[in-house]
Amino acid sequence: MNGPARTVVPDRREQRKVLVRLALAELLAMSLWFSASAVAPELTAEWGLDAGAAAWLTISVQLGFVAGGLLSAATTLADLVDPRRLVAGSAMLGAVATAAIAAFAEGAGAAVPLRFVTGMALAGVYPPGMKIMAGWFRQRRGLAIGAMVGALTVGSAAPHLLRVVGGMGDWRSVLYLAALLAAIGGLLALFGLRTGPYESSSAPFDPHAIGRVLRHRPTMLANVGYFGHMWELYAVWTWIPLFLAAGFEQDGSALTSPAAAGIVAFATIAIGGPGAWAAGLAADRRGRTAVTSLSMLVSGACCLLAGLLFAAPGWLVVPFCLVWGFAVVADSAQFSTCVTELAEPAYLGTALTLQTAVGFLLTNLTIRLLPVWQASWGWTWAFAPLAIGPAIGTVAMIRLRRRPEAVRLAGGRR
DSSP: OOOOOOOOOOOHHHHHHHHHHHHHHHHHHGGGTTHHHHTHHHHHHHHTOOHHHHHHHHHHHHHHHHHHHHHHHHHTHHHHSOHHHHHHHHHHHHHHHHHHHHHHOOSHHHHHHHHHHHHHHHTTTHHHHHHHHHHHOSTTHHHHHHHHHHHHHHHHHHHHHHIIIIITTOHHHHHHHHHHHHHHHHHHHHHHOOOOTTOOOOOOOOTTHHHHHHHOHHHHHHHHHHHHHHHHHHHHHHHHHHHHHHHHHHHTSSOOSHHHHHHHHHHHHHTHHHHHHHHHHHHHHHOHHHHHHHHHHHHHHHHHHGGGGTTOOHHHHHHHHHHHHHHHHHTHHHHHHHHHHHSOGGGHHHHHHHHHHHHHHHHHHHHHHHHHHHHHHOTTTTTGGGGHHHHHHHHHHHHHHTSGGGGGGGGGTO
């Protein structure tokens, strides 16, 4: 039955427990995302993959996420099913699909469909997780969702670290470990969480829910901001390891080993965790549109400057990548937080799922185009077209800031 959210004020200690448990569950589950991409060098050598086939190890996850997200949005699944059970079941499905690659796959023909299934499963982990967090937090929602997205970011980076510390040359162990972590995350979501006092009651199936989201201009401006952000984000995360490896090799400094490139790639992605947390804290205090716009301006500038630092000394490249990694994902949670404050409460899960599904659809284009740009222009300009996304996203957030509905954002801080 559809009904208004309960108004009981949650206990601060319980909020902290939920924040830690949910962030940990999402971190563990999202270790599946780049599990195959992190071991692409080993898979390329063993399976004889070219650059296009290797890209499909990531693209298939993105497409699976889009398919799962659109299916969930069309059926309002995220608002029909208890989000804790949805997160848990989806994490388990993704773990099984990932472990199956290690156990049975002998080439991209089997791995790509299993990666697609993994992506579909993760569509039941990420958006419902944000809905759970929104059900527990109202005054500090930006910080809470930012902390969760920060945990997701560290989880996405985890396979690069697993490969360095124990999986160099043994890609199967990386996939098995990622699957194990995801299964643990699913169990934590199922048994370690409960419904929050701000979560709306389960809503009935409504085929018109998506249409209302699409026609609601403030929500769509937040979505356009998110889409511009996503145009850049996953292309950077996918190709920064190869950018670093190629640059370090040409530089001829101490940073020449695959392990060094892997560690810096992990740090570049993982530093987005504290970036998302810091942006959430700032957005709650200074305003969501201001923080997202600043973040996109910084990351967009990095897209234009990256090529100038290709093969530069490590003491220049590493700090630059850390700044880029911090900024490129810092704003991510705040677009979703905007949706939780602007969209129809009863179908919040559907609105969040639709936002992420379309955003991840865009990522497939830039992930696939970036190696084409690199082949044509070299690493000097390969990342430059990604700056288009942050530019469009910044314009959308400035327009949202000027609308009267923006008073709902961050308690009126816009």
